[in-house]
Amino acid sequence: MNLSRRQVLTLSASAVAVAATGLGPSVVFADAAATEKSIAAFTGGKSPATGKITLNAPEIAENGNTVPISVSVDSEMTKDSYVQSVMVLAEGNPNPGVITFNFSPMSGEATATTRMRLAKTQNVVAIAKMNDGSVFMDKKLVKVTIGGCGG
């Protein structure tokens, strides 16, 4: 059986790996520094504490092109104490910025879900900024894998 290059790419168990790791030298991935810079800009230079915010993401992505995540922040969501915004970053994407959710006391609760593309195995980071200026962070490693050999 002779296959065209295109067929080979879709055929082999490695197609996902090609997409995931082989984007080639022209694509420049974000590095830790770029992520740090985005976090600093969001927090006004404060280092985020752990706690309060929970990031939910799959351990291994079923499809790197559309990875479902959700964030929730433990907050009263009253005029005196509420979550202003939650920023989500993907450390290993060409551009780490994914989305920023904004809330108000009227939101009732600070939860949100979205889907994101992940170019490769990387940390997803979520940072919550409270109305008093305090910031909290959660982080999760999401693997983007070739698949096909389990069982």
Next chain:
Amino acid sequence: MFSRREFLTASVALGAIAGVGMEGLWSRAAAQQALSENDLLDAPDFGNVTLLHLTDIHAQLKPLYFREPSINIGVGEVEGLPPHVTGADFLKMFNLKPGSPEAYALTSVDFTALAKAYGKMGGLDRIATIAKRVRAERGDKVLFLDGGDTWQGSYTANASKGADMVEAMNALGLDAMTGHWEFTYGTDRVEEIVDTLDFPLLAGNIFDAEWNEPAFEAYQIFERGGVKVAVIGQAFPYTPIANPRWMIPNWSFGIREDEVRKNVAAARDDGAELVVLLSHNGFDVDRKLASRVDGIDVLLSGHTHDALPEPIRVGNTMIIASGSNGKFISRLDLDVADGSVKGFRYRLIPVFSDVITPDPEISALIDRLRGPHEAELQRELGRTETLLYRRGNFNGTFDDLICQALIAERDAEISLSPGFRWGTSLISGQSITVDDLHNACAMTYPEAYRSTMSGQLIKDILEDVADNLFNPDPYYQQGGDMVRVGGMGYTINPKKPIGSRISDMTVLRTGESIDPKRNYVVAGWASVNEGTEGPPIWDVVEAHLKNNPTVNIEENRSVKLVM
């Protein structure tokens, strides 16, 4: 070869095992008796609930040989812990006598000799005898649960799209199941079966991919012996990654620890006094889950095919590992009062097919299900002079046969074969029938592809699969074994991180190092990608056996392990 009588008197019986405070010695109660059905099954009346657990039978209706792994490495926190203990170490840890029936059932030590002495294991008609006896003794106290990987793995299961197994399991009278390979029949077929099944397929971790709503019932509450027992189903979390996602595009899986937590709480709110997680997570994932989610009394573990003679306790949870292929069935008698477990008796019952009388009704059903295919099933393709097996972290001899066939019949330089944990064993001198071959490769995506891959890509694949197996965090493990290779060798260090576990990749024929930049012709099978083309793998192996009907394969020495 032992006579049946010698077998019966040869050894240690499996007496009353375990119970609170008895973890550590499996067979000490049983020193010198003869092995009879009664020895295997007799149990004092205890408690008010009995759980029977069967898992990963992979459509095996008939007795079989199945060699347990000689290599099953644990990394990180689980290094050296069961189930990552094999061979002589396993015998020592559980105080089993070498050469005993337990040693044969639970390890790979002297496998061929002991297989010839003690015979085949399993058979759904023998399992039916056990279940019926337990039901007769325990009446309304019994809950019979199937951990999944039931509908796939044989010629007849494939031919009937799982219908033979569904009929057999309905006849056995199960109370609930969960799944994994079941989903490789595709969404429509699964839904069709679930609608007609006599019992629920429970899975709290499968969601509609578009709306993120539960796709299956998460749990059900059964009343047994006056106790409300919640059974929560947990399907294999990585089904759409390890198996073709395109066959089940609308279902999303995952460990979803929070959902388990939520379902445990909901079941307790519903009045459950005993919470059972019927899981297809794999053992290490289950052990981690049990350490992080409170409120699971009994975790019935499946997927990684481990057979452990004692429960492993994590906090207040006991984890039961019941093996695979119908070699074992677990019986757990529980004394439940005031919403908690006050005591238990556990027995991993080895299904010695020559000792346990087949149930005539299920025997007849199996004959009827296999009948239309019997001539084809018995058709001989060759004969093996050496042990053929698959289970273990690296290449087994049955895989080597498949890899050789791929290279020869598909004209390839290198072959790849998935590290599945199912696939039965053949001992030296056995003929290889269509039945046997399909036990090693029956599936719904069997196409044997032929393509070119760069040396770098081959390394990336090996690294990726190795990380699925040896990631120190169990939640990132998928539970298969290492992908098998033909035509090449490599060295692996499981303790290294991804990207640096694999080294010294060599083309065996020339002895040359594999060049990351060169393209190699690679043949393989069971690709998860849609549209894969090629003949089914069983045709490839059959053609190879036609040209090479006598199989003689020594242990693979081209995969080197360093730690």
